[in-house]
Amino acid sequence: MKKYHFIAVGGAVMHNLALALVKKGYQVSGSDDEIYEPSRTRLEKAGILPSAYGWFPEKIAGDLDGIILGMHARIDNPELIRAQELGVPIFSFPEFIYNQSKDKKRIVIAGSHGKTSITSMILHVLKDQKVDFDYLVGAQIEGFELMVRLSDAPVIIIEGDEYLTSPIDRTPKFFHYQHDIVLVSGIAWDHFNVFPDFEDYKVQFSKLMDNTPETGQLIYCVADPLVKKAAEQTSTLGQKTPYSAHPAEIRNGKTFLKTPSGSVEIGIFGDHNLQNLQGALEICRALGLSNTQFYQSIPSFKGAAKRQEILVKGRNGILFRDFAHAPSKLKATVNAVKNQFPERRLIAIQELHTYSSLNKDFLPNYANSMEEADLALIYLNPHAVAMKKLEIMDEATLREGFKRPDLMLFTDSTALKEYLETQNYANTNLLLMSSGNYDNLDLEPLKAKFNSNEA
Incomplete structure (x- = not known):
């Protein structure tokens, strides 16, 4: 049985990964100096809630298969230092996800905005169409117990964050997933405390596009001028697929997609969401689904938590x-x-x-x-x-x-x-x-x- 210890287990995505590993049959432990709801109750129910808050170097033993290090931990964390002394493998969250999905087709959804919405739409359609897949998404989605799934599925959909990887790795998370297909939705200055220079922030997305393999695909929102410029200048030899907002109309406060087969009512609205929807459609196409399958499933999508x-x-x-x-x-x-x-x-x-x-x-x-x-x-x-x-x-x-x-x-x-x-x-x-x-x-x-x- 593989054994992993989480440093900063209480985070939204971190505790979901811990629960996913428990579900996979791994032995999981963790520490944190604060754990709030709903993480606390969910960890307790799974039997892996730390007995006390704080950092305890004695929890770190040489027989661990790895440490999963959360961004909340500091570089001088006592458990981290102990793991380094013992030579225990240390994974950041994205490094561990890659380690678990090296043999899968990896689809990364990136951008300053729309990541969670696009990822959620894709997950909803794939599940509705009974496609087997793994995923990582940044919000709780209706119909999905966890924000992370790791199984033997041949494909994984990953919401790729540009925020820093860990206290010992100050590069954006999305580089570590080594995507086969990447979607970039938009570039707008965010994380001012991490990227005080907007030029440096934009460069991260250009590098991500450049990392698309020759056999891969870059899907990008042409309606965003910064994304369009970066995509046109990228060095990747992979397939490039531009997209913009899906044609639609508003009638009596409801939005209807315009499709070759007629109008399709959906439960979301707004230009950005119509861009997000088209991006999700392009990803589903890249995974072999037809337009008809997408339009069958998307009407029942109600949105991710806290997104309109x-x-x-x-x-x-x-x-x-x-x-x-x-x-x-x-x-x-x-x-x-x-x-x-x-x-x-x-x-x-x-x-x-x-x-x-x-x-x-x-x-x-x-x-x-x-x-x-x-x-x-x-x-x-x-x-x-x-x-x-x-x-x-x-x-x-x-x-x-x-x-x-x-x-x-x-x-x-x-x-x-x-x-x-x-x-x-x-x-x-x-x-x-x-x-x-x-x-x-x-x-x-x-x-x-x-x-x-x-x-």
Whole structure:
């Protein structure tokens, strides 16, 4: 029986990989200095929740088949140091995924935005069409127990992140998967704390494209000028397949794909999602599925968690939750909701939560990103700013950065909650955007307003 130990086992993807290995029959242990829900309960149920928080070098023995090192760990982690002393093989998350999938066809979905949505669509269609496959995706998807599956399947679909690999490997994760097929959806500056130079950030995607083997395929969104330029200049000799948004029309708040066989109603909307959908279609084609099979399965796709997720749908209003936090994601989400429901008032709230979004030097990138919202609100927690050792921005600074003179700033979640509860949601959509949770904002009173006749 193979034995693996996870350093920083509590992370969203890390704990899913740990559970996937337990399911595979491996012996798994782990450590972390903090583990939150749902990771805690899921690890406990599988019998691998650490008995105490912290790092314990005595857990590291020479008979381990490997250490799986999470990004949350520091370079001076006592367990990591002990593993290095004993010569235990150390894998980063992406290195381990590659190690487990060397004999499979590896499909990597990359880009500054749309990765999770595209990967989720592909997984949904493949499962619906009863194709055997493994996967790695960055969000919980309806119909899938885990975010990771490793089996004897001949193909693996991987959401490829450009973020750093591990404390001892400062290169982007997506290089390690050594793809056969890669899709690049878009390039927009993100991870300001990791890639302070936009030119360096763009170079990472160019290198990824260059790494496409001669027998492989590069699928890229031609609607994104930076992606188009990089794809046209790449040195790869592999097949190149450009794509743009799938033709569609909106009728009464619903989106219908235009196909050779007629209209197909889908459960997602917005230009970016139509680009994502076309990208997913191109991947499915590359895997041997027909257009007919894709159009049979995609209507039942409801979206990934926190991607234009509908929390409550009232008679004339919807409460949406979205993961959007980077400027391009924020603008795409706001525009999508407004274009889908142009006759409804749109209240859009953005929580500034990441290092990039809270950084005054990065703020100009948000210019006009909330332009389509009828009411634009910003929430930030002064404690989160202090933890990142940044200067808190005032309302005037944010209004100038967002180019939105009427933008409102809230720095207390209770005040935000009270303000939202005073709003009338008749013929109104409310869009909550954040990679955080507004400091555990209680959404039940808002849900109740949308469930009432008011919305």
